[in-house]
Amino acid sequence: MNEELDDVLADPARLLTADRAAVRGHIAAEDGAGDVGREGPEVFLQAEAIFGSDDVTRAEFASWLHFAAKATGHEEYAERIAKAEPGMPWRTVWAWWRPANWFIAHPSLNGDYYQVHRRLHEDRLLIEVATDWRGCLWLDAETGGRVRLQVEGTLPVAPSAREALDAPDLNDWNLTAPVSWEGAAAFAAEGGRTRYLVQSASGLAVIETDAEVLRDWPRGEGIDCGSADEALPETEPEVRRPKGPLTADRVDDAFGERYVLRIPESDLPEGLEHPGSRRFLRDIGLPTMWLCHGAEYEARRPEAMRPPTDDELPGDGLPEGVTASDLITFGTVDYGDLYLHRHDGSVHIWSRLDGLTDKTLVRLAPDLDVFTRVLEAVYRYSNACWHPYLVEGGQDAVAEVFKDEIDELSPGLFDPETPCGEVWSWLYAGITELGVDGF
Template identity: 35%
Template sequence: MTRKDLDALFASPAALLAVGPEGVRDLPATGGGAGREAYAQAVTILDGAEVSRAEFASWLHFGAKVLGHDAYAGLVAEAAPGMPWRTVWAWWRPVGAYRAKPNLSGDAGVEVHEAPDGRLLLKLWSQWTQAHWLDPATGIRVPAPADGEFTERPYDAPVEGPVLFDPDDDQGLHQPDTWEEPVPLGGDRVMFFEPRGVVVLERNGAATDGPTDSGAVSWGEGGPWFTGPTAAEVPLDAARLEEAFDTDGMVLLTQDQLPAALTHVPTRELAVTAGLPKWFAAGVATFTLAWSDGKAHGLEPDENGLLHLGTFELAYADTGRVLVHPETGTVSMVRNGQGPFPFARDTETFVRLLETVYRFMGACWNPYPGEYGERDFLSEVAALEPLSVDEETPAHSVWEHLFAAIVELSPWGF
């Protein structure tokens, strides 16, 4: 298949559904765009399960919505008007995409809140995500309501809703194991919630009556596929740091809020264009930025000629002072009075390592079948900073302690 033919096939959901799984075997490494991304998500999630073309269209639509390819999702809906359900909206981590948000691992939940006039809001929370209030019709984040404006719907309140995935139903639709507790939202809509995200689905009233397993086939087994570069290959920016550390967990500084003694231009540019993390936590360890109050202008180098960047509380009576060289930008640490020793090649690398821990949390704690979050995480941090995985260096013992929060411990820290 030529690149032109490949692009044309995936650009048309109608053509893709028509050729079926046999028409997309042994694909070349490149080409296919947004359609191939959505297709790879559907195939990976189904993991060989046999479904009809109509049901596969539902999963293709889901993959497009999860990835934010709303225009392509619209094309799928036009091409498959008989698909049994569609995705209204999804805040979901795609398979193979290592993103900081959503991360609903550990203690987490979603509540339906009702107003006296029948309006609904969703309150989403987790130990790793600030509380989000969402419009259930669109998934758009909205301000928290005033006290008393909405009340939480009781868990056992009788609410009618469609049963999309019923093992006793002759339609026999495929249901992921983690989609256990549908929450009815009225009409033909239900919500599913799990550590990878939250999604609202709608039963398609125009779907063809009768069993959907007619002509059911496996659409193959494969992994995710993406058109663009990975997060490790693109520059840091403020939006990315805000996604990882939250709005109140990062800070954009001005030039006059940085130490006057800091002459390393890349470090200064990072602080004023992308920002710096004010706070980081993983396992029992925390990091606090020393410059977050905007009063670091007069900060002077210490006896080793280094500027204090921040402090790790690694454990009880175990403290690491993070230091940056004002001219070269190299990052060092003094741990419990010992050092300084090299810790990261520069400030950007240091920030990237912290951000990478947050980006891989969900995939390490709640991976999809066949997803290797821990392996990919260790590979990425090793490429970022070899010191972090070099057992012969004092830096390794610190980074190993931080990395253990997601590769050895649970979301609860044990």
């Protein structure tokens, strides 16, 4: 039976008619992971994580699987699903979407921070996404691909075609989908096909319907969102997060290119001897701004990165063996000024840990790489903490995954019994203790 279910997961045509409970149990037992590749199990689990476990028709389940395949980047598997079930009530053109248990910088559309507009740029239709203070990003409306632009002012609004204005609402049909599908807006129509833009905290998607396919589809009750809002079986998709070294592209993606500082070799802070810190500031880049509810970080300008005076950093608050001349100021957060040890590259904060008047120097990270990775991780986990899928278990459960990742990166960094862990808890509380609106 296990080999048979391996074959089912490898073949979308068979998966569409399989006993979903049996498939679910097979994946949970990890019996078929080695032979069929990851796309079948991943697409199946993501479809149920996003849409729920309700029993729907083969055609509608194909729509779910097709969306999950697009969202996870399994394009060839998506094509095989579409070929196996041409009667899908809707198909996914593209999905810029955070799958369950994926902890990534984008997409991450939180609360009222984001706005979505359709724009024109050189006769090209773009989806403009204003995520937060980091500014706008643009997606090609045809493909969903990221478009890099440097624009002054606001791009012109894209007009809606008459055919799209006259198109039926997606909510006219009896479908089973998350609540975001109810408000899907038609923006293009041609040859009996209509395209809709779906907006959700999880991301954006363009889906397409075919009037001929929907001719006899039931209508009148609208989209049923109950499946996506009910408890799911305890079969979780695999955790996915960035691997490998922190790169310049990854820093730009997380913090926004305009908020990353790279300092030429000739302009690096005077006296900075640590090779890793020099390389990081020169090649990887230091975020210049970071916000998370009550916590705000800002980097200093290169010319202001200098050793503190004895008045700024009195010796009675310094640990043994460290002097003010060993340190270089590079930034500040609400809870104190940040310093880089010019010999060993460690990051420190001059903090009010012992009260409003008794400040002390707390070692915050072993280097700029770890410091920046933690700030980036707060952004990467924010969407899941504030808008978790049911299968992710809620904010507290996601917060533990976040903390576990940092513990793998730098063991003990978040230990609440240490000054370092206490200071960090003030900075990441915005995603682990507060909601998207800061309460």
